[in-house]
Amino acid sequence: MTPLHTLAMPTLGVALLCLPLGAWAQETDPDTGLVQAEGWETVRNNCTACHSANLVTQNSGSRNHWENLIRWMQDTQGLWEFQAETEETILDYLAEHYGPKEDTRRPALPRTLMPDNPYPTVADPG
Ligand code: HEC
Numbered sequence: 001m002t003p004l005h006t007l008a009m010p011t012l013g014v015a016l017l018c019l020p021l022g023a024w025a026q027e028t029d030p031d032t033g034l035v036q037a038e039g040w041e042t043v044r045n046n047c048t049a050c051h052s053a054n055l056v057t058q059n060s061g062s063r064n065h066w067e068n069l070i071r072w073m074q075d076t077q078g079l080w081e082f083q084a085e086t087e088e089t090i091l092d093y094l095a096e097h098y099g100p101k102e103d104t105r106r107p108a109l110p111r112t113l114m115p116d117n118p119y120p121t122v123a124d125p126g
Contacts, residue, residue: 026097033057039093042086050077056098063095 027036032053034040047056059069070087073079082090 035097037093037097039089042089043093046082046086046090050079056094060098060101062100063091065100066091066094066098 028034029036029040029044032044032048034044034053034057043056044053047053061069070079070082070090074081
């Protein structure tokens with residue numbers, strides 16, 4: 001009779017191998033960690049000059065979020081202006097590959113579970 005562990009060990013090994021392979025389905029650039037999809041080089045060229053690409057890859061949000069971030073860096077951190085086409089490429093890329101994470105925000109509480117608002121509010125119209 002075959003001892004159980006001789007069967008279990010290879011199975012476990014294969015299972016462990018499959019985990020990282022699944023997570024790596026999307027090719028990433030070994031230097032920056034950026035997902036290698038359309039536009040990634042434009043993002044690398046424009047978004048890793050002042051800080052690590054980690055700042056980019058660890059962030060996520062809607063296109064609007066990314067646009068606000070870019071405006072903030074342009075207004076306060078010395079980020080240069082982009083040509084419209086370049087900015088489109090960057091925003092398309094970021095919104096597509098570093099978009100909002102669905103499971104990081106809980107849904108809003110129903111009103112009945114909210115504490116009373118301690119502040120005066122505009123009187124009910126009518
Ligand atoms: C001219 C310099 C410069 C360039 C180029 C630049 N950034 Fe930044 N960025 C900054 C600075 C400065 C900070 C603040 C760093 C800190 O807080 O340590 C920052 C912060 C960030 C953050 C973190 C914001 C937060 O809420 O903490 C993200 C994300 C980011 N940049 C993305 C980008 C992207 C995307 C690009 C390309 C479009 C880019 N950066 C290009 C200067 C730059």
